[in-house]
Amino acid sequence: MVLFASSVLLLLGFIYWATAGYMARQTDATIEAEITGLAEQYRRRGLQGLVIVITERMARNPNGASIYLFAASDYSPLAGNLSHWPQATKTDDGWLNFHLKKNLLDGKSHPARARPFLLRGGLHLLVGRDIYELKEIQELILSALSWGLAITLCLALIGGLMMSWSMVHRLEIINQTSRQIIMTGDLSRRIPTRGTGDDFDQLVDNLNTMLVQIEELMVGVQQISDNIAHDLRTPLTRLRNRLEQMRWQKPNIDQYHIQIEQSITEADQLLLTFNALLRIARIESGSHNSLQASVDLEILVRDASELYEALAEEKQQLITIDLETCPQIQGDRDLLFQALANLLDNAVKYTPEGGNINITLQHRHPKIEIIVADTGTGIPLEVREKVLQRFYRLETSRSTPGNGLGLSLVAAVTKLHHAQIKLENNTPTGLRVILVFSLNS
Amino acid sequence: MRLLVIEDDPEVGAYLVKGLKESGYTVDHSTDGKDGLFMATTENYDVILVDRMLPNVDGLTIIKTLRATNNKTPVLILSALAQVDDRVKGLRAGGDDYLTKPFAFSELLARLEALLRRVHQTAETETHFRVGDLEMDLLAHAIKRGDKVVDLQPREFRLLEYLMRHADQVVTRTMLLENVWDYHFDPQTNVIDVHISRLRRKIDKDFSKQLLHTVRGVGYILREAD
Numbered sequence: 001m002v003l004f005a006s007s008v009l010l011l012l013g014f015i016y017w018a019t020a021g022y023m024a025r026q027t028d029a030t031i032e033a034e035i036t037g038l039a040e041q042y043r044r045r046g047l048q049g050l051v052i053v054i055t056e057r058m059a060r061n062p063n064g065a066s067i068y069l070f071a072a073s074d075y076s077p078l079a080g081n082l083s084h085w086p087q088a089t090k091t092d093d094g095w096l097n098f099h100l101k102k103n104l105l106d107g108k109s110h111p112a113r114a115r116p117f118l119l120r121g122g123l124h125l126l127v128g129r130d131i132y133e134l135k136e137i138q139e140l141i142l143s144a145l146s147w148g149l150a151i152t153l154c155l156a157l158i159g160g161l162m163m164s165w166s167m168v169h170r171l172e173i174i175n176q177t178s179r180q181i182i183m184t185g186d187l188s189r190r191i192p193t194r195g196t197g198d199d200f201d202q203l204v205d206n207l208n209t210m211l212v213q214i215e216e217l218m219v220g221v222q223q224i225s226d227n228i229a230h231d232l233r234t235p236l237t238r239l240r241n242r243l244e245q246m247r248w249q250k251p252n253i254d255q256y257h258i259q260i261e262q263s264i265t266e267a268d269q270l271l272l273t274f275n276a277l278l279r280i281a282r283i284e285s286g287s288h289n290s291l292q293a294s295v296d297l298e299i300l301v302r303d304a305s306e307l308y309e310a311l312a313e314e315k316q317q318l319i320t321i322d323l324e325t326c327p328q329i330q331g332d333r334d335l336l337f338q339a340l341a342n343l344l345d346n347a348v349k350y351t352p353e354g355g356n357i358n359i360t361l362q363h364r365h366p367k368i369e370i371i372v373a374d375t376g377t378g379i380p381l382e383v384r385e386k387v388l389q390r391f392y393r394l395e396t397s398r399s400t401p402g403n404g405l406g407l408s409l410v411a412a413v414t415k416l417h418h419a420q421i422k423l424e425n426n427t428p429t430g431l432r433v434i435l436v437f438s439l440n441s
Numbered sequence: 442m443r444l445l446v447i448e449d450d451p452e453v454g455a456y457l458v459k460g461l462k463e464s465g466y467t468v469d470h471s472t473d474g475k476d477g478l479f480m481a482t483t484e485n486y487d488v489i490l491v492d493r494m495l496p497n498v499d500g501l502t503i504i505k506t507l508r509a510t511n512n513k514t515p516v517l518i519l520s521a522l523a524q525v526d527d528r529v530k531g532l533r534a535g536g537d538d539y540l541t542k543p544f545a546f547s548e549l550l551a552r553l554e555a556l557l558r559r560v561h562q563t564a565e566t567e568t569h570f571r572v573g574d575l576e577m578d579l580l581a582h583a584i585k586r587g588d589k590v591v592d593l594q595p596r597e598f599r600l601l602e603y604l605m606r607h608a609d610q611v612v613t614r615t616m617l618l619e620n621v622w623d624y625h626f627d628p629q630t631n632v633i634d635v636h637i638s639r640l641r642r643k644i645d646k647d648f649s650k651q652l653l654h655t656v657r658g659v660g661y662i663l664r665e666a667d
Contacts, residue, residue: 264658271543275627306596307622310635338626345629406629 001160008152012145020138027113027129028095034066034127035117042119050125051079065130067100067114073122085126086114100130111135170200174207187215227391231404232273239266276405280390283335283412291417294328297368297437300337301361308344312357317348319357326363329437331417339413342406343372343433351376351430366439375430384423410435442557443467445484447477447491447503448519453542457490460546461553474498481507486514488556493520493531501534508535515556519544528625547659551611558610570605573652573665575644577605586644596621597640604653604663613660637661 042050054068058081069080077084088098100110114128177191190208193201246259305319312319340359347357355375362369379387386392388411391404414421414435422434444466448454454470461468469484471477474495481489481503489507493500504516518536520527528539537559538552568579574587584591584601593601600621604612614633619625641653654662 261658268545268658272627279627303622303624307632307636310639311630311632314635334625337624341626341628341632345632349630 001157004156005153008149008156012149016141016145020141023134023137024131027131027134028115031113031115031127031129035115035125038125038127039117039119042123042125047123054079065133067112067126067128067130069114069124069126071124071126073124075124078123080126082126085124086112090116096126096128108132167200170194174204178207181211187211187218224390228277231391232270235266235270235273239263239270242266273405276409277390280405280409280412283409283416291330291332293331293333295331295333295336296328297326297336297361297370298323300333300340301359301370304337304340304344305359307341308348311345312348315348315351316354317351317357318355319344319359322358322360322362324362326361326368327439329368329417329439332413335413335416339410339435340370340372342410346406347372347374347376347431350374355430368437368439370435370437371432373426373430373432375426378425378429378431379423387423388421442487443469443485444553445469445471445477445481445486445489447471447474447481447489447495447500449473449492449495453492456546457549460549464550472496474500474503478503478506481514482510482512488553489514489516490553491516491518491536493518493522493527501531504531504535515559517549517552517556519549545613545659547611547656548613548615551613551616551660554610555607555612555616558607567606570602570608572605572608572663573650575605575652577602584644586648589647591643593640593643597636597643600636600640601644604661607663609662609664611656611659611662616660 038050038053041053045052050070054070057066058068067080067082069082069085070078071080071085072078075085083101086096086098088096090096094115096114096116098112098114100112110130110132112128113131114126117125117127119125174191177189181187181189190211191204193204193208195201242259242263246256251259301321301323305321309319344357344359351357351374357372357374360369360371360373362371383392387407390408392408410433411421418438420434420436422436424432424434426432442465444461446454446457446461446468448457448470449472451472454472458468458470469480469486471480475497477491477495478498491500491503495503500518500520504518507514507516515537516535518531518539519542520531520539521542528541531539537556540549540552570577570579576585578584579602582598584593584598600617603617603621614631617633618628637653637655641651645651645653650665651667652663652665654664654667656662
């Protein structure tokens with residue numbers, strides 16, 4: 001407010017200087033010009049000429065706004081409209097400020113300003129102006145400006161108050177909604193916008209976007225815990241039932257061994273699922289320190305295909321590889337291998353006997369693609385997004401072994417490496433999984 | 442064989458001590474990092490099993506302190522921290538092997554035996570192995586079963602080499618993945634089994650005596666006796 005007031009003051013001061021000050025300077029300049037003119041007349045036409053000119057000029061301004069006085073060396077008046085040489089001391093810059101005794105029109109005493117000039121031969125010339133009107137105008141401007149200042153400050157104060165009130169009000173709306181969300185945990189609430197697109201609306205939009213993201217995350221977490229509940233509870237129940245059965249059936253030693261063996265296998269499977277879940281969670285929470293090493297994808301693809309070749313052979317499937325030379329990428333070798341292994345595992349699992357699996361590594365600068373294509377059953381278009389989710393399995397019967405976490409893990413690893421995963425149809429049948437790594441990131 | 446177990450969880454600690462004692466080891470148990478470190482530095486152990494997160498002094502510090510004082514006792518780290526990073530940190534601190542909790546006791550035993558064996562013989566420089574009538578010559582890169590020459594793929598060769606180096610000892614699937622394939626990962630299916638059965642076809646198929654045995658629920662063992 002102080003800053004605003006002082007800047008307004010500065011602005012008005014400038015206006016005053018530019019208007020009233022200009023008028024005063026203009027008056028001074030006219031007087032100076034007149035003196036120069038009269039001195040010139042005196043030099044050319046002598047005393048007589050000067051008196052004639054002065055008389056003429058006095059006749060041209062009957063109300064006496066212009067002041068002329070031509071005086072002898074002892075300051076006794078020779079010609080002009082002043083009765084005597086004014087009793088006033090010269091200012092530093094050679095001006096005389098005095099008061100005229102009596103104006104011809106209103107009979108008031110008017111302020112005047114004049115400049116004396118010493119002519120050749122010791123004669124004095126005084127040219128001046130009645131500055132009564134000038135002063136009046138200056139005062140008028142000053143008072144107008146003062147009023148202006150007062151009104152501006154008042155308006156600013158009121159405006160400021162109104163603005164801060166509206167700001168407080170809008171902040172209160174945001175606060176209220178946030179409080180409600182915190183209290184009720186209802187993340188579907190949104191903060192209302194005004195639709196003006198101003199800074200506040202942008203803030204509210206950002207907050208709302210954040211709410212949408214939090215809500216999605218919460219739904220995700222909810223889904224995962226539902227999945228965990230379902231997919232871990234089922235085998236746990238199975239395990240428990242088996243143990244309970246053993247208790248009341250009292251089997252012979254051989255059956256007992258078989259039962260225990262099965263229970264351990266069941267527990268191991270549970271642990272595997274659990275570890276896979278944890279692993280995905282860790283990868284997704286993204287500790288990126290593990291991405292420091294350079295990984296040679298060619299070696300990785302070769303090793304993975306070699307590892308799974310034997311498995312494929314059991315189903316009379318053929319794994320072929322097409323490798324292009326490509327630069328190393330920054331990443332986690334074990335995780336990338338895990339991803340590749342999961343893809344190959346799926347390919348072998350879902351491709352019928354005698355099918356083909358092909359791994360291609362290609363370098364399309366600045367991208368590197370790993371494509372795992374099979375001639376299996378493929379994935380219907382409508383569930384492609386879903387297969388990347390945890391525990392999602394195409395077969396509802398769940399007869400094929402697996403925990404429904406394979407592709408989720410692949411997706412998590414890809415995301416960690418800033419890569420993309422694409423699922424496409426393979427022609428004529430089957431699935432193509434494409435991992436696209438970007439060399440820039 | 443004398444072991445030191447530094448594990449603060451009473452349940453896991455008791456389970457380890459009981460299991461290891463039943464397997465014929467003499468076991469000392471400490472539930473605290475500080476005491477554990479004291480015992481490790483003052484007594485002579487064949488292997489130290491240490492948990493990573495311990496009260497007072499953590500597992501990694503214990504290992505670092507031991508190594509700094511030139512104590513070369515093999516250390517097996519047991520930890521719930523399973524990320525590759527954690528594993529690398531553990532091994533870099535001077536640990537000899539890293540086992541993630543929860544683990545199967547058989548896996549622990551297998552790794553323990555591998556560690557002890559590594560210390561008690563300088564097997565790395567050995568170039569000739571024999572199990573029954575199966576012979577492997579690393580220098581000539583040749584394998585013979587009786588009089589018959591066995592022809593193996595490079596990976597199968599490494600697989601058999603690892604099994605022969607650890608003959609009469611159970612090796613787990615994870616150990617094979619880590620040492621023969623050199624990747625730390627969890628296969629969804631037992632890919633290793635297929636490789637083993639391939640190898641078995643090549644070395645055991647036409648012979649009456651089987652050398653490569655499956656240990657149910659644990660892994661494999663290469664030995665002459667049944």
